Amino acid sequence: MKNLVIVESPAKAKTIEKFLGKDYTVKSSYGHIRDLAKKEMSIDVESNYEPQYQISDDKRALVSELKKAVAGADKVWLASDEDREGEAIAWHLQETLKLDPERTQRIVFNEITKTAILHAIENPRQIDMNLVDAQQARRVLDRLVGYEISPILWSKIKPALSAGRVQSVAVRLIVEREEEIKAFESKPYFRVVAQMRPKDGQRTLAAELSRHFDTEAEAQRFLESLTGASFKVSRIETKPLRRTPAPPFTTSTLQQEASRKLGFSVARTMQVAQQLYESGYITYMRTDSVNLSELALGMAKKEIEQAYGPEYVKTRRYQTKTKGAQEAHEAIRPTNMEAQTINTESAQRRLYELIWKSTVASQMADAELEKTEIEIAISTSDTLSFQCSGEQVKFDGFLKVYMESSDDDGGEQTERLLPRLPEGTLMAMESCEAAEHWTQHPPRYTEASLVKKLEDLGIGRPSTYAPTISTILKREYIMKEDREGESRQCVVLSLKNDEIKRTEKVEKGYAEKGKLFPTDIGCVVNNFLMEHFTDIMDYNFTATVEKDFDEIAAGKKEWRKVIDRFYVPFHKNIRQTQQTSQRTTGSRLLGVDPESGKNVYAKIGRYGTLVQIGETNSDEKPKFASMKKGQSIETITLDEALGLFALPRSLGQFEDKDVTVSIGKFGPYVRHNNKFYSLSKNDDPYDVNLERAIQIIKVKREAEATKEEQKKNYPHEIGVQDGEAVVSNIGRFGPYLTYKGENFRLSKGVDPLTLSLAEAMEIIENAGKRKKKK
Secondary structure: OOEEEEEOOHHHHHHHHHHOOOOEEEEEOOOOOEEEOOOOOOEEHHHOOEEOEEEOHHHHHHHHHHHHHHHOOOEEEEOOOOOHHHHHHHHHHHHHOOOOHHHEEEOOOOOOOHHHHHHHHHOOEOOOHHHHHHHHHHHHHHHHHHHHHHHHHHHHOOOOOOOOOOHHHHHHHHHHHHHHHHHOOOOEEEEEEEEEEEOOOOOOEEEEEOOOEOOHHHHHHHHHHHOOOOEEEEEEEEEEEEEOOOOOEOHHHHHHHHHHHHOOOHHHHHHHHHHHHHOOOEOOOOOOOOOOOHHHHHHHHHHHHHHHOHHHEOOOOOOOOOOOOOOOOOOEOEOOOOOOOOOOOHHHHHHHHHHHHHHHHOOEOOEEEEEEEEEEEEOOOOOOEEEEEEEEEEEOHHHHOOOOOOOOOOOOOOOEOOOOOOOOOEEEEEEEEEEEEEOOOOOOOOHHHHHHHHHHOOOOOOOOHHHHHHHHHHOOOEEEEEEOOOEEEEEEEEEEOOEEEEEEEEEEOOOEEEEEEEOHHHHHHHHHHHHHOHHHHOHHHHHHHHHHHHHHHOOOOOHHHHHHHHHHHHHHHHHHHHHHOOOOOOOEEEEEOOOOOOEEEEEEEOOEEEEEEOOOOOOOOOEEEEOOOOOOOOOOOHHHHHHHHHOOEEEEEEOOEEEEEEEEOOEEEEEEOOEEEEOOOOOOOOOOOHHHHHHHHHHHHHHHHHHHHHHOOOOEEEEEEOOEEEEEEEEOOEEEEEEOOEEEEOOOOOOOOOOOHHHHHHHHHHHHHHHHHO
C-alpha cells in the first residue's frame, strides 16, 4: 500500500475513495480515537493543566487496525475536517499512531469533490498546533467547569445534575425570558379599521386608524364622532423600494431557516447537513463565514444566466460580521450549482434545496418594488387619520428563487396592491370596526431563535450550538413543547349605517409551537449558579472566553496561561461555595393542610419535584408525594398538592386480598398479595379502577405462566459442531444461542426450538463478523 488516507467518518471515507486511484487506501477513525477519561477529571492541574488522554475501550481494536495499516503505507494523509475539532483529531491520530512526520501530511478541503481532494493532495501542510491548542483549551476549560461545579450541585440541590460553561448560560437566557413573561402585564387596546372606497369607485380598501385606544369608552366616542363625518385622501405617496437577498448560509442561519421553513430541530439540521457534506453534495457545514469562492461565484452566475436570464445576475462578495468568526471557511453551498435538487431521501433533498435556493438567491439582482402610502383625513378630527400601505413587485429579482423568513413572520410575504387615487379624492366609509386586543408578552425562544441569540452575544461557535441545546434538553433543564394560546373575551364595536353595535368574541392568544420552557430544576440550578458563580453565568465573560480561544487559534495567546487566568479565582470560588452555601430546593409554601394544620411545600427532592406536608427539621417525619407530569413548583395549587396524597389508594379486593395503587421509585404500580405490577404509560394511578387493576394483574400472570411453560423446553440442544454443543435457551432478555462458552442473541421472530444446526451456525458466524467489524 503506497498511500493511507485517514478521515473521521466511514461515510466520508466512502465518498473520498471514489476520487482516488488504486494507490490510495482510505480508513476511518470514527471520530476521536482518544479523549479525556469520562469518569475522571483527567487534567493534571499541578502540571500546568496537562490533559491526560486515553484511548477508549471501544477504540482499542480500531487503533490496532490503523497501526497495522500505517506500518504498510509509504505515506499517511490525515484528512479530518478543516476546523479546530478536525485539527485535534489529526493531532491525536499522529500522537497515538506515532506517525513519522517525514511521511505524514495534513490535508484539508471544505467540499468532498474530486477537484477539491486532488487540490488538497497537491497542497499538503503540517498540523496547525494553534488550532489544536484552541480545541484543547475549550476541552480543558469545559471539563474543569463541569467537573468542579457538578458535585456542588449534587450536594446542594440533587444528584445527577451538571453545569457547563455554555449550557448554563443558554439555560439562563430561557429562565430570564420566562421571568420577563411572568412579570409582563397584558393590557387591552382597541384597534380601529375602516372599510373605505372612493365615492365614484367600487373597490374597497382596509385603512387603519393612526392610533390605538386604551379603553372601550374612548373607542365608542371615536366611532360616534364618525357619524356624519366626511373623508378624503389627504396624502398619497409612491416611492421605489429595493429588497436585497440574505447572504448564503452559515451554520447558525441554516439552523434558523431550516427550523422556520422545514420544522427541523437544530440537531436534526446538523445531522442531515453532515450527511449531505459526507456524500459530496454541499461544502463543510460548520462555518460562520458568508464568503463564497471565486469558483462558486462563477458557477452561480452561469446557473442564474441560463435559468433566469442575465438581468437576474448580480455578483456579491459578502463579508463576515459575526463576533469572533473563525477560520476563513466558505459559506454552506452546493458543490454543484447545476443540481437544483438531488435524488436522496426526503430530509436530505429538502435541506439541499433550501441551501441551493439560498446560495443562488444571494447572487441575484435586487427585487424592485413600489410602495404606496395613502392617508385619509377625517373631517371631525384634526389629529387622527386613516392610513393604508401596499407594495407592488416591479422586478422580482432574487424573489423569483427564494426569500428568507424571520421568527416574526409566517414565511413568504405577499404583495398588497392599492388603487391609484389622486389627492382630494372623496372616500365613502362602508363600515368601521374597533376590536379589542391584548398586548402580547415577549416571545419564548425556539431552538432557532436561541441559536441566533447565542450568536449575537458571541457565545459558542458553529460546532457548539446543536450539542448545547441537545444537552440542556436531555438534562431536562428545559423542555420543548407546544402550548395553546390563552383565550380572552374581547369587545368588538361595529359602526355601519350610522349605527354602533357592541358584540363580544373570543380571541385566542398566539399558540406556542416548538417553544423552549425552563423546568423547575432548570430554574433552581440557574438561580443557584447566578448567586454563587456570577462569572460563569455572565454573558460577556462567556463571550470573552470565546475570543480567547480565537486568539489561541491565531497564535496570539498561549492556551495554558488562558486556562490559569480563569482557573485560579474559579477554584477559590468553588471551595468557598462548597463550605458556605446552603442547600437549596426551590421550596415554595403553598398553604396549610386543613387536616393536620401543617405547612405544605412544593420543592425539589432527590428524585424530582415533590410536595411535602410538615417541616424537614421537625421531630415528626414529614409526608411526601411526587408531582405529576406537567405540574410545576411555580404553578401547582394547594388543592392540587393535597390531591397527590391520595396515594396509596385502596381499590377494593381481588381473590380476597386487598388491591392498592401507588407510586414508587420506579414509577406507578398496583400491589396485590405482596406482588407488584407496573402500570402502563397510559394508566394514571390517581384514576385507575379495580377492574383495570385486575386486568393488569391477569395479563402479567399470563405472561409469567407462558414464560414458565416455555422454560420447560430449555436448554434445547440443536446439534454438535466441531465437538461443541450448540444450545438454544431463553433468558431475561429473550432467546439466545450458546456455543463454545459464548452467547448469541436471537432476532425477534426466530423460533429457538425449530432452528436447524446450519441456521444456528450462520447466526453465530454473522454475529462474529459484526463483533470483528466493530
